[in-house]
Each structure stands twice: as structure tokens, then as C-alpha cells.
Amino acid sequence: MRRLQLLGQFIAIRTRKESFATIKLVAPPLEQDPRALAGSNIPTKQSVLPTICTMTRALFVVDVQNWGFSGDWALPNHESLLERISERLAKARNDGELIVHIQNDGDEGELDAPGEHFWQLVLEPLLGELVVRKTTQDTFESNPELAPDLIKSSVHEVELIGAQSELCVLQTAKGARAAGFSVFSSRQLHGTYDGGYPGSKTGPSNVELSDLVQQQIENLN
Numbered sequence: 524m525r526r527l528q529l530l531g532q533f534i535a536i537r538t539r540k541e542s543f544a545t546i547k548l549v550a551p552p553l554e555q556d557p558r559a560l561a562g563s564n565i566p567t568k569q570s571v572l573p574t575i576c577t578m579t580r581a582l583f584v585v586d587v588q589n590w591g592f593s594g595d596w597a598l599p600n601h602e603s604l605l606e607r608i609s610e611r612l613a614k615a616r617n618d619g620e621l622i623v624h625i626q627n628d629g630d631e632g633e634l635d636a637p638g639e640h641f642w643q644l645v646l647e648p649l650l651g652e653l654v655v656r657k658t659t660q661d662t663f664e665s666n667p668e669l670a671p672d673l674i675k676s677s678v679h680e681v682e683l684i685g686a687q688s689e690l691c692v693l694q695t696a697k698g699a700r701a702a703g704f705s706v707f708s709s710r711q712l713h714g715t716y717d718g719g720y721p722g723s724k725t726g727p728s729n730v731e732l733s734d735l736v737q738q739q740i741e742n743l744n
Contacts (some may be wrong), residue, residue: 581621581678585685585692590641596721599729604714608684611712621678622652625662660691663698670702680705684712688736700743710737
């Protein structure tokens with residue numbers, strides 16, 4: 524994972540083109556979990572968008588994976604951040620919102636490569652919730668079919684929570700806005716590292732970075 528391997532450097536946006544999620548407006552069979560391969564916890568390349576969505580807002584849970592919430596490279600105050608994210612997710616489920624779990628695929632050999640411990644999602648998606656994998660900071664760049672399929676499902680607003688504030692949260696917010704969605708985020712529901720990467724001794728604090736990102740997201744609309 525570049526966050527872990529390249530300490531002292533900011534993360535460059537990945538340029539790899541392939542997409543790991545193809546979204547189709549079909550309802551999954553009740554007995555089949557569309558997220559998992561047989562005998563594996565790795566999501567399939569085809570994710571499924573529910574045909575019925577009672578809300579016009581989709582909740583994007585961005586990169587809430589083990590790399591940021593466990594071990595030596597956990598985000599500052601990750602436990603309280605995860606608690607707040609979990610509460611927001613529970614409310615979205617109760618309200619019938621469309622929930623999209625974003626999962627970053629690290630390159631082969633990195634600590635967050637597919638199947639590795641740091642790649643795993645912390646919050647288990649429920650059946651019917653969408654899992655979208657990405658290889659760039661902007662989820663919409665990695666998944667060109669995501670925006671039109673969300674629009675077909677009557678989604679007009681995207682709310683973003685998760686990590687990292689100035690990387691995948693911000694870039695996915697920009698991608699959503701460019702695709703025509705209104706974008707929202709709560710300052711208390713995204714986080715990052717001091718200086719933007721684990722082990723940084725210089726640069727703005729995680730609070731300063733997330734504060735700045737919140738302003739940028741609010742200014743997108």
C-alpha cells in the first residue's frame with residue numbers, strides 16, 4: 524500500500540484504467556450474495572444495484588478498510604471515527620438509503636492488495652448493499668458505469684463518509700459533482716493522518732486537513 528510503503532511522500536493518484544466493478548440494474552436472487560465468490564470473501568467484478576431505492580441520496584462509505592482502522596497505521600482517533608461512521612451507516616439502513624461501500628484495491632504485493640488483511644472492509648456490507656472496488660482515488664474514474672446507473676436508480680445526491688479526507692473522499696466527491704450529483708459530507712464523518720500519511724512529522728494536522736477538505740466539499744455545490 525502506497526500509504527505504508529512510501530512514508531514521507533504524498534500519495535500520487537493511481538492511473539491504472541481497469542475497473543473492478545460493473546454495475547447493472549438487476550435484482551440479485553435472494554439466496555445469492557452478489558458480493559462474494561464461492562469460497563472467497565473477495566467481491567465479484569459484477570456488483571448489483573437494487574432496483575428499488577426509497578431515497579434520492581446514496582451514502583458512500585469510502586475506504587473503511589483495515590489499513591486505516593487497525594494496526595500500526597491506524598488513523599488518529601480511529602475508534603471514535605469508526606463509531607460515528609457506524610452510527611451514520613445504521614441510520615442510513617434504517618431510513619432505506621442506498622448504501623455504497625467503496626473498497627480500494629492496492630497493487631499486487633502491497634499491504635492492501637485484494638485478499639490481504641488491510642484490504643478487508645471493517646463494516647460488513649449487508650445483502651443488497653453495493654460494494655464498488657476502485658484503483659484510483661476517484662471512485663467514478665475507476666467505475667465509468669456507476670454514475671449513469673445511480674441516476675437510473677433515481678439517486679441525485681451523494682453523501683461521503685470514510686477515509687482519507689484529502690484523498691479518496693475529496694476526489695470521489697469531485698467525481699460525483701462532475702457527474703451531476705449534489706455532494707455532502709459531515710466534518711465528523713471523515714478523517715486522515717497528520718501530514719496526510721502515517722508517520723509524518725511535518726505538515727498540517729489531521730484536523731486541519733479534514734477541516735480544509737470539508738470546506739472544499741461544501742464549495743463544490
